[in-house]
Amino acid sequence: MTMTSVYNMIEDLDGTIESGMETGARETWERLVELAATRK
Numbered sequence: 584m585t586m587t588s589v590y591n592m593i594e595d596l597d598g599t600i601e602s603g604m605e606t607g608a609r610e611t612w613e614r615l616v617e618l619a620a621t622r623k
Contacts, residue, residue: 586612 586608590596599605
């Protein structure tokens with residue numbers, strides 16, 4: 584699965600990275616992958 588985010592301004596991207604949203608989103612997707620693997 585791939586998720587793409589588009590930002591109109593570099594400052595918006597920087598804000599997302601600085602807030603930790605990137606890390607939190609990555610962790611959430613990893614947990615989803617683990618859960619999906621148990622459903623097969």
